[in-house]
Amino acid sequence: MAPAPEDGLAALTDVLFPPDDSTATDTLRRSFGDGFRLLAMRVQSQGLSPKLRRRSRPGQLTESPFYRIGGASEVIVERWFAGVLSASDADVWRGEYGRCREQLTEIHWRVEREGVSTDVVYWSWSSAVSREWRRWWRS
Numbered sequence: 001m002a003p004a005p006e007d008g009l010a011a012l013t014d015v016l017f018p019p020d021d022s023t024a025t026d027t028l029r030r031s032f033g034d035g036f037r038l039l040a041m042r043v044q045s046q047g048l049s050p051k052l053r054r055r056s057r058p059g060q061l062t063e064s065p066f067y068r069i070g071g072a073s074e075v076i077v078e079r080w081f082a083g084v085l086s087a088s089d090a091d092v093w094r095g096e097y098g099r100c101r102e103q104l105t106e107i108h109w110r111v112e113r114e115g116v117s118t119d120v121v122y123w124s125w126s127s128a129v130s131r132e133w134r135r136w137w138r139s
Contacts, residue, residue, distance in 0.1 A: 033077040040073030047100060055107045065099035072096045 046052065047066025061067055072093040079085040 029081065033081060036073060036077055040070055043100060044070045047103070052107060055110055056103055057106065065096050065103055069093075069096045069100055 044066050047056075047069075048061070048064065052066075053064075056064065075089055076085065076093050079089055
């Protein structure tokens with residue numbers, strides 16, 4: 001992706017953070033944080049659904065990356081709001097996200113190997129979530 005021209009970036013910044021509206025920045029940050037939380041909740045609920053849990057690696061619920069992604073996401077949002085988000089916080093979240101992707105891939109291959117038809121909704125969902133997470137981290 002080519003870098004945005006400086007004048008375009010300045011115009012976008014003025015639209016997103018109007019200089020004469022001090023609440024716009026806070027509102028946008030809260031909305032973004034809520035959206036991030038909702039997306040994490042969606043990943044968590046789908047990954048912990050009985051249908052996927054039956055096909056997941058055996059283990060305790062608290063060991064599941066789908067369980068842990070919720071807490072890691074909340075840390076990201078809270079520290080971002082506080083202005084203290086660190087690279088190590090992001091690395092922890094990326095690690096959990098990566099483990100979620102690995103587990104989805106393993107579930108997919110296990111289902112294919114056992115001759116059970118793959119639920120296209122879940123596989124499409126994981127791809128869509130993956131694109132959204134990558135888009136968010138690049139911004």
